[in-house]
Amino acid sequence: MMLINTPYRGRFAPSPSGPLHLGSLVAAVGSYLQARAESGQWLVRIEDIDPPREVAGAADRILTSLEAHGLLWDEGVEYQSHNSAHYDHHLNWLAQQRLSYYCDCTRKMIQQAGGHYQGHCRERQLAAPYCALRIRNDQPVEQFTDLLQGNIQSDMNFAGEDFIIRRKDGLYAYHLAVVVDDIRQGINHIVRGVDLLQPTACQMLLYKLFNQPIPQYLHLPVVVTQPGMKLSKQNHAPALNDKQASQNITQVLTWLNHSPPAVLQGAPCQEILHWAVNHWQIERLPKTIEIQT
Numbered sequence: 001m002m003l004i005n006t007p008y009r010g011r012f013a014p015s016p017s018g019p020l021h022l023g024s025l026v027a028a029v030g031s032y033l034q035a036r037a038e039s040g041q042w043l044v045r046i047e048d049i050d051p052p053r054e055v056a057g058a059a060d061r062i063l064t065s066l067e068a069h070g071l072l073w074d075e076g077v078e079y080q081s082h083n084s085a086h087y088d089h090h091l092n093w094l095a096q097q098r099l100s101y102y103c104d105c106t107r108k109m110i111q112q113a114g115g116h117y118q119g120h121c122r123e124r125q126l127a128a129p130y131c132a133l134r135i136r137n138d139q140p141v142e143q144f145t146d147l148l149q150g151n152i153q154s155d156m157n158f159a160g161e162d163f164i165i166r167r168k169d170g171l172y173a174y175h176l177a178v179v180v181d182d183i184r185q186g187i188n189h190i191v192r193g194v195d196l197l198q199p200t201a202c203q204m205l206l207y208k209l210f211n212q213p214i215p216q217y218l219h220l221p222v223v224v225t226q227p228g229m230k231l232s233k234q235n236h237a238p239a240l241n242d243k244q245a246s247q248n249i250t251q252v253l254t255w256l257n258h259s260p261p262a263v264l265q266g267a268p269c270q271e272i273l274h275w276a277v278n279h280w281q282i283e284r285l286p287k288t289i290e291i292q293t
Contacts, residue, residue, distance in 0.1 A: 008040025010189045012066075012073075013178070015047045016058035020065045021237035022248065023193075023223040026289070029252045030220040031191035032071050033273070037280040040189070042071075045078040045181060049172050061239075068242035069249055070269030078185065080177055087172045090180050090210070091133065091165065099209055100165060102131035116157045133166040139208065141201040147218040148285055149197060159201035175199065179206040187215060194219040194287075218282065221289045223255065245269050255291075257284045 012031045014024060035042035044066065046059045063077065094100040103121035110117050122136070140160040143153050154160075165176040182190065197219045207214045240248055249272050250260055258279060264272050 006186075006188055008035060008038040008189055009043065009186050010035040010040060010191055011043040011045055011182070011185065011187050012071075013045040013047050013181075013192075014062050015050065015053065016055060016062060017050075017053045018055050018058055019061045019239035021239055022251065023237055025069065025240060025248060025252050026223060026255065027191070027193050027220060028066060028069075028071055029249065029273075029276075030218075030256065030285075033276050033280045034189065034191045034218060034282075036273075036277040038189070041074040043075055043078070043185060043187070044073040045080065045185070047080050047174075047177070049080045049174075049177050051171075065240050065242055068269075069240075069245045070273050078181065080172075080181060083177070083181060083184075084172075086180050086184055087177060090176065094135070094165070094209070097209075099136050100133050101136065101162075102126040102128060103134045103162075103164075104131045104168075117161045117163075119162050122162065130168060132164045132168045134162040135165050135205070135209075137162045137202075137205060139205065141204045141208075144200060144204060144217070146197065146200075147216060147282055149194065149219050149287070152197065152200075154201040155198055158198055159205075161202075163202050175202050175206060179203050179210070182215065183207075183210065183212050188213065189218070190215045191218045191220060193222045195222050220256075221286055223289045223291060225291060246272060249273065255286070255289045257286055 010031050012028045014020065014028075020028070032042050044063070046062070048054055048059060059079075066073070091100070101122060104126055105117065105120055109120075113120070117134075121134070137160060140156065141154055142156065142159070143151060145151055163175060164173045166172055200217055200219075204214055246266055246269050249269050250265070253260055253272070253276055258276055258281075260272050260275055264275060
């Protein structure tokens with residue numbers, strides 16, 4: 001099933017692996033403006049299902065930064081760490097339908113086999129201890145359409161794999177958690193960075209298996225300091241300075257080809273965002289953002 005005609009519900013879903021930076025603000029602003037331009041709702045979800053990667057206090061700091069930049073959300077903030085029962089329910093359903101199986105292959109084994117998982121454990125009927133859980137990917141998504149990036153041909157080495165839905169350490173995999181939460185929250189439009197473009201095929205497969213409508217996707221450009229070098233927490237991007245919120249919003253809008261008029265220079269964030277909502281056009285968005293540092 002594809003997206004049905006329902007009121008727009010979008011979201012911003014950061015992981016608390018550090019504070020927001022200008023690169024992540026692009027995704028926040030883009031998803032916010034797309035929702036507001038469609039007179040829709042914009043939700044915030046903290047994706048805190050990977051404790052080893054989380055930074056203490058990061059979730060609260062993210063929310064403080066969003067508020068400082070005028071990005072005010074609808075409904076209460078969701079935390080993935082509270083949703084284990086929902087993930088387990090869907091994992092149990094997949095198992096009952098024989099759509100998943102246990103796998104004890106290591107990364108080294110997969111690399112030695114060519115770098116992509118070849119279904120080695122499909123028929124081995126392994127038990128749960130020390131095993132990951134994989135989906136039976138018999139209907140891979142070969143292509144899809146993105147509102148900004150256009151028609152996307154999936155990398156079938158990636159999209160055709162029996163990908164992991166629960167890790168060996170018992171933590172839920174991103175693909176499963178994000179799809180279950182978006183279904184449960186009624187999210188029907190997903191605006192996020194283009195670095196998540198290829199994983200979309202895996203997530204679409206889960207929507208199909210769960211017999212749920214597939215959201216409309218819009219993948220924004222990510223900020224790169226040079227080819228292949230994304231502005232990210234891993235690359236030590238500096239945290240947002242909340243005291244310069246209006247300048248930050250103006251910078252992001254300029255990168256997105258929606259430069260506010262000079263009269264709004266230094267104006268409160270809410271005024272700048274109000275202008276941006278009224279002038280938001282997907283057709284003006286760039287495919288890439290490259291900056292000099």
